[in-house]
Structure formats: C-alpha cells, structure tokens
Amino acid sequence: MGRIVLENVTKSFGSTEVIPPLNLTIEDGEFAVFVGPSGCGKSTLLRVIAGLEDATSGKVLIDDEDVTEISPSKRGLAMVFQTYALYPHMSVRKNIAFPMRMAGMSEEEQEKRITAAANSLNLTDYLDRKPGQLSGGQRQRVAIGRAIVRDPSAFLFDEPLSNLDAALRVGMRLEITEMHERMKTTMIYVTHDQVEAMTMANKIVVLQAGVIEQVGSPLELYHRPRNKFVAGFIGSPKMNLIEGALAEEQAAHTIGIRPEHLSISDKEGLWQGTVGVAEHLGSDTFIHIHGIEGCDPMTMRAAGDVSFNHGDRVYLTPDATQIHKFDAQGLRVE
C-alpha cells in the first residue's frame, strides 16, 4: 500500500517561502511525476515527503497515517538520488544489503533478496565490485536495487537519470517504467525533463514556483492544458503561443497551436511567413518560420523530409480543432 496525501503542506527556508500551501493526493500504485523548471520546488517537495526536510506547516499522510513528525527511516519509503549516493567503501552486495542490515534482517533473508534484486536488475556479475568500478547506468541500478530490497510502500526518485548520457537515459526510462508495471508500487519521480514525464507517468504534477499548475494524465495535459505555462511546458517542440491581432480574431488574449498541428504550403494558407532554420531529424522536420505577427519564430513540425530553403515564402494553416485559447490571466478558455 502506498497512498500519499499532502494536506496544506508549506515549506519556507528562513523568510522565503518555497512552497505555498499545497494539496495533493497520490493514489496507491500510481506513477506520479513532479515536473517543472529548475528551482520550482519539486525536489524540496519530494524531500518533504521523504522526511529529509521538515514541512513548515501542514501534514503528510501515508496510508492515512500522519507521518509529518515521523523519522524518515520509519516512513517506509525508499529514495533513489541523482548522484546515486552509493556507499563507496562497500561492494555492490553490501550496498544493497545495507538497509536490511540496519533493519537487523536475517542473513538468509538478506541473501535471498539480494539475489532476487540482482537478477531483476542484471547486477549478478557485479555484486562483488565497488561502486567506483561501475558505469553510471550500473550505479543507478544498484541504487534502485538498494531501494527494492526494502520492499517500501513507495519509491521516490530524485532526477535519477540526469547524470546519464542520452542513450542510457532512454534505456533506464523503460526499465523503471517496466519495474513499475511489474511491482505496482507507488512511485514518485522528480524530473525537469518533460519527455520523461510524458513517457513514464500515470499522473503528472506540473509545478512552478512551488505552486501546482495542473495535475493530470500525460494526454490530458497535452490536449487540455489548464493555462499558458502548462501549454508551453508540455510537448516538444514547444507550443506556439500567439498574442495580438491573430489571437483577437479568435476572441482570445492568447492562442496556442502545437507545431504538429500546423500544415505548411508554398502556395496558399492562413498565415504567411518566411522559412528560417529547418532542423531535419529524418522522421520529422522542425521548421522555424519568421514574420508571423505575435509569434516569432513560429515552429512547425512536418512529418518526414520536407525541403524548404532558408528565405522561402510559405503559408501556414492551423488545424482549427487544435487551437488552444487563453484569457488575459493565461487561463484556458473553452
């Protein structure tokens, strides 16, 4: 079980309030991702849940039990850190055994769990090595192994993939998602990378300056962003946000259109502009178009290989059903 509820949690460092009163429920078995730009308080929030930081006020409940005043080790949570935080003087085996050893578990039970964790994480051949002799991906797997053997009610991940290279990151992303599917344990995952959030989460919590901007499933956030911030943060490349005359035509302060919902033509269309840089990814082409009022440059995404040259005059047409409208406060208008 691992249902985590935050009730009016706040956190201040001295006189600066990092997290204003915040309410959030993470259901048992959910994969929740806290995402936001750096400095938005997502890591602090995770540390408050873990107990490494005390909440300034408010309550943290795990399975309806108030754990606000309970020490971190008694909360039954396991955490995986960005820097792995492995114990450098111990072998992989001893690292994984450490929490069980601290809990005074019997040797046989320890050995059984180490073997199981090592098998599921492909660490069997490395059990007697020191962390210093492992690659980044292997170290992160050891850190996950150390978390698994505790059989926690929830896993907390604090930007666990940030120190890995791009290829490994994709691999580990899949492994962690796969692990969640198998174990069905609550996981809370902090990242600044919206791709990780979109691909892994059941529930995304978008944070900005300690405030929750929106909570929802990845596709909910993609299709119905509650405000301009979420609209711009979720999706890659970013949504084009257009202000001014073009928005007023649609009776909105700002309109947003995702690059994949624009079509391009050299003959006719709604908006006229000139081609700037075109980024060819093979499967897609991202074209930056200048000269459209209220949004410069506007990005559009064309499937496959499209050949437009720098300076070409082109026309863009938005898919009318996919236009997002926002009012002067930046909130979504239906």
Add this chain to the structure above:
Amino acid sequence: MSDRKLPRMLQSPAVILLLIWMLVPLSMTLYFSFIRYVLNNLRRPEWTTPSISNWRGLGNYEFVLKSKDFLFAIQNSLLIVCSILFLTVVLGVLIAVLINKSFPGQGIVRVLLISPFFVMPAVNAVLWINMILDPVLGLQGIAVAGINETVAGLRNTPLIGGFFSLWPEFNPISFRATQTSAYAVIMMVTWQWTPFAVLIFMTSLQSEDQQQKEAAILDGASAWSQFRFLTLPHLGRPIAIVVMIQAIFHLSLYAEIEIVSRGNGNKNLPYLIGEFANNNIGAASATGIFAVILANIVAIFLLRMVGKTLME
C-alpha cells in the same frame, strides 16, 4: 642520444646536490660507526681523530647492543610514537566530527583549536612541565590540593561527611620521575599534534557526500551507524596520512625529552645518540645506523598501510 643528454645535464646539478646532501652524512656515519672515534681520551689521543687505522669492525655495534639503555630506548621510542599516534587520531576524529556541525562562534573555535600547533616544541615542553604538570606550582598541583582541601572540608559536614571520610588524601604525580616522564612527553606532544589531525580530518569531512548520509538516514542507519559505516571509511585515507607524517616526526623527538627529565627513565634513539655523542662518536654513529634501520622498518609498514588505503 643527444636529445636525452641535454635534459639529463640540466637535471644533474639538482640530482648531484641531493645525492651529496644525503650520501655524505650517511657514509660519514657509516664510516664513523666502524672506527674508534672519541672526542676526548687522554690515554689514547690517537682515537680523537677519525682514521681508518683505528678500525674497530662491528665493535661499536656490539658496544651499543650491550649498553643497558639500547633496548629500552627502542621500546620507549615505539611506546611514545604509538601512544601519540593512537591518541591524536582518536581525539582528532572526535573533535573534527564535533566541530564539523555549524554552531555560533565556529570560526573562533577552529582557530583556537589549531593554535597549539604553532607553539614551538621546546616552549610546549617548558609550558607543560612547569605550568601544568608541576606537582606543586602547576595546574595539577593546584587542582590536587584544591580537591584535598574540599574533601577535608566535607568530612565535617553531617550526612555526607561519612562518605567523604572514606576518601584517601590524593597525592600529585611528579612527571619528572623515572616512571612517569614518558607519559608527560606523550601528553604534551598529543596536545600539540591533535590540531594537525583535526585540521586534516576536518577538511576531509567537508568533502563527505551529503546525499550518501541522507540515503543512509532513509536506510534506517542510526547516527552511530552513519559514523561507523560512512564517516570512518571516508576518513581512512586522511588517517593513514596523519599516521605516516606523525610517525616520521615523532621518531625523532628530542626537545621534549630533554626538557622533561633529561632522559631520566625516558630515552628514545635520538636521545641515546645525543648521549653517546657527548664523547663516543663511534657508538653514536652505530646507534644512528640502528635508528635508520628502525625508521625504515616503520616506514615500510606505514607505506604499505597508506598504499593499501589509496588503492581502494
């Protein structure tokens, strides 16, 4: 060839200078240790000048080995060095961990803690033996006298008087005595060198990974377990370095021993060399060679130990 010659030629002055610096004293010591060479002898004036004709073979070594102080000096050297190493490392780790937490006045406390290290060894010895350890005028004498007076006063009080009348009269310890002078030296050198250990350990503690500690907290490790399984292994390397540097320095203690008791009951090899060198240069040189051997044995042990921790 020629492109190797030039660098070697350029290096040679330094290398030659170093060789002279090391080899000349060592070979002179070796030479003197095999001949009869004394500073003053009225019956055999020819022994007062070093000459190969005064060849004595291993006689000087035999003389040193048979002298009553030699074995004692080696044992005492090791006792002093090992005690100081043990005390400075234990105290150093404890103090470093204590002051690693931030508290008001941290800067001043740190400076005060380091200050004993800047006291000259001879001054340190004079200070301790006269002002602190002296059984009459030193802090020790005053403290013991104060305790005795208090106990005497309490004997007459009702209720608890009976308990205190069971107490004996305390006697201050004379640290210049044969049995205690080594402890005086251990104490004063420990006082002086603990700051060195604290300094090294403190810098090392500041580089300790905080996330590891947080991980350990979540893993349920108590404060003691964190110290035992994270901090202590982290300090392994600096401890090895502190032990090695201090061993080198403390094998050659002299000023403290001279000032505390003039070698009474407390000699080490350098002090023995000094005593022989009052007249018998041959015996002093032979002792010097023994000291070189002892230092090398200790160094090999220590280098192994340091090497091992560095390899991990």
